[in-house]
Amino acid sequence: xxxxxxxxxxxxxxxxxxxxxxxxxxxxxxxLGAAYPGLMQKFAIYAIFALGFNILxxxxxxxSFGHAAFVGVGSYTAVWSFKLLTMDVLPAMVFAVVVAxxxxxxxxxxxxxxxxxxxxxxxxxxAQMCYSLAYSVLTPITNGxxxxxxxxxxxxxxxxxxxxxxxxxxxxxxxxxxxxxVEGFYFCAVMLIVxxxxxxxxxxxxxxxxxxxxxxxxxRMNYTGFNTRPYALTAFVISGMYAGLAGALLAVTDPLxxxxxxxxTASGEVVLMTILGGxxxxxxxxxxxxxxxxxxxxxxxxxxxxxxRVFDWVPDGLEDIVVLITSKFVxxxxxxxxxxLFVLIVVFLxxxxxxxxxxxAGLFGRRGxxxxxxxxxVQPAE
Amino acid sequence: xxxxxxxxLNGLDKGGAYALIxxxxxxxxxxxGVVNFAHGALFMLGAFCAVAFRQLIxxxxxxxxPDQLSPWGTPLEIKTPLAQTWFGEWGSFIVEYSVPLSIVFxxxxxxxxxxxxxxxxxxxxxxxxxAEQILVTFGLAIVLQEVVKAIFGANPISQPMPSxxxxxxxxxxxxxxxxxxxxxxxxxxxxxxxxxxxxxxxxAFLRFTTFGMVVRAGMVDRETVGIxxxxxxxxxxxxxxxxxxxxxxxxxxxxxxxxxxxxxxxxFLVLSFVVVVVGGMGSLPGAxxxxxLLGILQSFASMNEVKSILPGIDQIIIYLTxxxxxxxxxxxxxxxxxxxxS
Numbered sequence: 108x109x110x111x112x113x114x115x116x117x118x119x120x121x122x123x124x125x126x127x128x129x130x131x132x133x134x135x136x137x138x139l140g141a142a143y144p145g146l147m148q149k150f151a152i153y154a155i156f157a158l159g160f161n162i163l164x165x166x167x168x169x170x171s172f173g174h175a176a177f178v179g180v181g182s183y184t185a186v187w188s189f190k191l192l193t194m195d196v197l198p199a200m201v202f203a204v205v206v207a208x209x210x211x212x213x214x215x216x217x218x219x220x221x222x223x224x225x226x227x228x229x230x231x232x233x234a235q236m237c238y239s240l241a242y243s244v245l246t247p248i249t250n251g252x253x254x255x256x257x258x259x260x261x262x263x264x265x266x267x268x269x270x271x272x273x274x275x276x277x278x279x280x281x282x283x284x285x286x287x288x289v290e291g292f293y294f295c296a297v298m299l300i301v302x303x304x305x306x307x308x309x310x311x312x313x314x315x316x317x318x319x320x321x322x323x324x325x326x327r328m329n330y331t332g333f334n335t336r337p338y339a340l341t342a343f344v345i346s347g348m349y350a351g352l353a354g355a356l357l358a359v360t361d362p363l364x365x366x367x368x369x370x371x372t373a374s375g376e377v378v379l380m381t382i383l384g385g386x387x388x389x390x391x392x393x394x395x396x397x398x399x400x401x402x403x404x405x406x407x408x409x410x411x412x413x414x415x416r417v418f419d420w421v422p423d424g425l426e427d428i429v430v431l432i433t434s435k436f437v438x439x440x441x442x443x444x445x446x447x448l449f450v451l452i453v454v455f456l457x458x459x460x461x462x463x464x465x466x467x468a469g470l471f472g473r474r475g476x477x478x479x480x481x482x483x484x485v486q487p488a489e
Numbered sequence: 490x491x492x493x494x495x496x497x498l499n500g501l502d503k504g505g506a507y508a509l510i511x512x513x514x515x516x517x518x519x520x521x522g523v524v525n526f527a528h529g530a531l532f533m534l535g536a537f538c539a540v541a542f543r544q545l546i547x548x549x550x551x552x553x554x555p556d557q558l559s560p561w562g563t564p565l566e567i568k569t570p571l572a573q574t575w576f577g578e579w580g581s582f583i584v585e586y587s588v589p590l591s592i593v594f595x596x597x598x599x600x601x602x603x604x605x606x607x608x609x610x611x612x613x614x615x616x617x618x619x620a621e622q623i624l625v626t627f628g629l630a631i632v633l634q635e636v637v638k639a640i641f642g643a644n645p646i647s648q649p650m651p652s653x654x655x656x657x658x659x660x661x662x663x664x665x666x667x668x669x670x671x672x673x674x675x676x677x678x679x680x681x682x683x684x685x686x687x688x689x690x691x692x693a694f695l696r697f698t699t700f701g702m703v704v705r706a707g708m709v710d711r712e713t714v715g716i717x718x719x720x721x722x723x724x725x726x727x728x729x730x731x732x733x734x735x736x737x738x739x740x741x742x743x744x745x746x747x748x749x750x751x752x753x754x755x756x757f758l759v760l761s762f763v764v765v766v767v768g769g770m771g772s773l774p775g776a777x778x779x780x781x782l783l784g785i786l787q788s789f790a791s792m793n794e795v796k797s798i799l800p801g802i803d804q805i806i807i808y809l810t811x812x813x814x815x816x817x818x819x820x821x822x823x824x825x826x827x828x829x830x831s
Contacts, residue, residue: 170620221815224524224619228766229815231759232808239808244801371759375627382624435639443639446631453625454613 118307125390126300133289141401144292145360149400151295152356155302157380157392159349162309163342164378165387168322172227172374173214173234177207177347179241179369181354183248186255186364193265194277200355207351208344215343219336222325231371241366254365279359295356302349303393309345310389318342383452385461394460399445406444409437491661491670496788498660502677502746504784505684509739510761511768511776512691513732519708519771520725523611524619526626529758530633531599531733535740536749537637538598540646542591546583586651588745595741596734603733607726630754638751645748650676676745683742687735688777704728763811769824779822783807
């Protein structure tokens with residue numbers, strides 16, 4: 108067990124720096140106007156989702172278009188645990204991770220029999236099936252369009268056995284302590300740090316090396332006598348569990364689970380986060396998730412008044428034109444910005460933000476290796 | 490028996506739409522080797538060609554007639570479509586048949602959009618991995634649909650069909666069944682016939698013209714065709730334009746069935762990818778066959794008799810078929826050897 112925590116000094120430094128940055132989020136986000144708990148929780152949760160997705164896509168190169176299904180499964184499981192057993196988050200999270208892991212085991216086992224675009228389509232098909240079923244036939248379990256939520260008539264067996272029922276709807280708690288305000292964020296942040304630690308261990312382990320080998324040349328691996336499928340399946344299940352944990356945390360911060368979390372656009376979003384940050388890098392996906400969630404919240408809140416204030420310094424006649432043009436890119440239209448950003452990143456910077464950082468570092472310090480950008484390219488598993 | 494026939498008919502028009510989109514996707518993949526996630530957006534753009542055309546011809550000139558009064562005492566405003574003032578009887582005919590006529594408008598527009606897309610963006614992605622192609626075209630699809638949303642708004646805009654084609658055809662009586670047992674809306678019948686027409690036109694073009702022959706040769710062995718001194722790249726670009734036109738036409742004619750909104754393309758994209766994969770990546774007849782097959786399967790699955798045995802099957806039948814086919818027959822129905830395989 109001690110062996111597990113024995114990390115090289117360099118990794119330890121990265122880990123400590125990462126933890127410090129995450130825990131200090133309320134400090135450095137307040138000048139950026141994003142330091143309210145709801146948004147910071149989202150930062151932490153989607154970072155967990157992207158971290159897990161990166162273990163599959165970044166290391167093995169298998170591009171899954173169905174990971175949102177596991178988030179949805181995690182959310183439903185957590186809310187059911189709230190409804191049936193207890194409002195404590197620990198069992199909810201354990202159940203969510205286990206159930207999401209089970210789902211990903213089945214879906215991964217079937218999907219990994221094919222590679223390349225066929226794998227993508229298979230995962231997409233499974234996720235769409237989960238989504239459609241959650242909306243239609245499984246309504247007794249998922250509550251369909253109205254979303255699964257807590258009610259006053261929930262049994263909550265353990266809670267009612269320990270204490271008399273209180274008035275109103277209970278909220279999520281940990282070992283009897285009810286989350287309030289920023290505590291919910293710190294809980295998600297601690298989960299993110301744990302997730303990051305595990306991801307770091309996987310990256311530096313022989314297992315991670317095996318996954319990278321699958322990405323660079325699966326055929327050669329097979330010829331040398333390795334059966335790659337169990338390794339890929341393990342990666343798939345691990346990333347499914349991360350997604351389940353993210354889903355559970357979404358339910359912890361807001362005990363509500365809807366089927367739209369499983370839609371394929373949600374799967375596309377996590378792909379986007381990973382790409383934007385840098386596929387196959389340790390920290391890239393986290394940065395990607397933060398950037399996208401940040402812009403989603405900040406940009407979509409912009410309206411014409413705000414823009415007029417921003418472009419106050421522009422001459423009057425010009426100001427209206429500038430505001431008219433930029434207003435198409437913010438508020439309702441912020442998806443347009445997202446799409447453009449996405450295209451530009453894939454065209455000019457396939458390694459994402461992390462490659463950009465590395466290039467800039469290479470320009471100044473001459474220590475970065477300019478050729479390493481090519482190695483970070485996404486390779487499909489074919 | 491009648492119920493089965495009715496469901497078969499119901500599947501045909503949707504199958505036609507799937508087949509048209511899947512054909513375009515397969516053409517692009519077969520010629521350029523690009524996995525185009527923006528193809529659904531092209532379908533949507535086609536649908537909005539019809540919307541734009543109709544908005545253009547129904548621009549109205551308002552004249553005030555001082556002699557007549559409206560019910561609340563103000564001078565009556567008479568709105569006449571400009572098309573009517575300019576072309577008279579012809580104008581009202583144009584307004585009436587705006588959807589089929591917008592085909593004429595959509596063909597050059599879609600051809601231009603397709604060629605611009607290929608030259609502007611997709612060209613740079615031939616040699617990049619499929620994952621990056623998927624990502625960049627996915628981003629492009631988002632951009633296209635957001636642009637449409639910014640111009641036409643987020644609400645669906647319904648397009649009326651010509652009044653001559655409203656109502657239903659009594660298909661049953663044509664086949665000797667009792668009258669009014671099996672009916673099928675005229676427009677959907679039109680759509681089916683139209684899709685068959687476009688499909689045969691594309692196949693005939695590939696089969697019987699020199700251009701088509703060169704393209705087919707290029708699909709088999711691009712390098713050799715290039716060595717023979719033929720500019721295969723330019724022909725492939727034109728094929729991309731043609732694929733865009735096919736998707737666009739499918740969208741134009743689909744507007745009376747489903748009022749188009751900006752995410753119409755995304756809804757069809759996932760399905761049409763499933764269709765392509767079921768048909769076999771890179772096989773044109775496979776894409777068409779799978780399109781109709783899945784359309785008809787979907788309509789059978791939504792029968793009440795089937796739903797009472799397998800609840801929810803109508804929602805997932807397409808994906809279920811895709812999963813089964815991919816696991817049992819990885820190459821799809823008619824896929825060629827060595828396409829997208831390890």
